[in-house]
Amino acid sequence: QKEVEQDPGPLSVPEGAIVSLNCTYSNSAFQYFMWYRQYSRKGPELLMYTYSSGNKEDGRFTAQVDKSSKYISLFIRDSQPSDSATYLCAMRHDSWGKFQFGAGTQVVVTP
Amino acid sequence: DAGVIQSPRHEVTEMGQEVTLRCKPISGHNSLFWYRQTMMRGLELLIYFNNNVPIDDSGMPEDRFSAKMPNASFSTLKIQPSEPRDSAVYFCASSLASGRFRELFFGEGSRLTVL
Numbered sequence: 001q002k003e004v005e006q007d008p009g010p011l012s013v014p015e016g017a018i019v020s021l022n023c024t025y026s027n028s029a030f031q032y033f034m035w036y037r038q039y040s041r042k043g044p045e046l047l048m049y050t051y052s053s054g055n056k057e058d059g060r061f062t063a064q065v066d067k068s069s070k071y072i073s074l075f076i077r078d079s080q081p082s083d084s085a086t087y088l089c090a091m092r093h094d095s096w097g098k099f100q101f102g103a104g105t106q107v108v109v110t111p
Numbered sequence: 112d113a114g115v116i117q118s119p120r121h122e123v124t125e126m127g128q129e130v131t132l133r134c135k136p137i138s139g140h141n142s143l144f145w146y147r148q149t150m151m152r153g154l155e156l157l158i159y160f161n162n163n164v165p166i167d168d169s170g171m172p173e174d175r176f177s178a179k180m181p182n183a184s185f186s187t188l189k190i191q192p193s194e195p196r197d198s199a200v201y202f203c204a205s206s207l208a209s210g211r212f213r214e215l216f217f218g219e220g221s222r223l224t225v226l
Contacts, residue, residue, distance in 0.1 A: 043217030
């Protein structure tokens with residue numbers, strides 16, 4: 001079993017809809033939780049990060065971490081075609097540890 | 112402000128040939144990572160360096176793979192001899208290892224095809 005599980009999709013939504021993405025993990029030692037966005041033929045770029053449990057909001061993006069369930073989520077409100085990309089979750093134990101990435105979920109927002 | 116620079120962007124080679132991928136991290140960053148991305152396995156960490164010293168190479172598939180970081184502004188990943196199963200996108204990433212959070216900055220990747 002992988003340490004981080006993420007549905008690869010693709011997830012297709014109409015423009016303006018809410019996109020809901022999630023990852024589950026098995027290692028309770030993870031403390032840092034991140035979401036990266038990767039456009040086609042580009043490198044991943046950091047979208048958001050959260051330390052420990054809780055919610056974090058940044059514009060149209062909301063990240064949630066539920067450590068008791070070992071479950072993290074990313075919500076994109078008012079989705080735009082420019083949000084079409086692959087979204088990867090990542091996590092690590094501490095500020096110096098290795099990043100463990102999920103497989104990535106491909107999101108397609110149709111006009 | 113220049114990001115992580117990788118070269119070549121695309122490489123097509125034949126099985127058995129040597130492949131060298133290059134990376135220039137962001138100036139001032141002291142950690143460098145090499146990742147490999149495939150559809151089947153996702154993003155895998157191959158090796159990472161702190162202050163030019165290899166810290167963890169447990170992700171390097173086998174002895175055919177080697178990585179060096181001779182100075183703070185340059186790293187190479189070498190595959191010799193290459194095999195078709197090495198076909199993937201190889202990413203270099205760098206970060207500044209200080210403070211509580213360490214963001215990874217990725218290059219645009221080197222797409223390798225081994226025929």
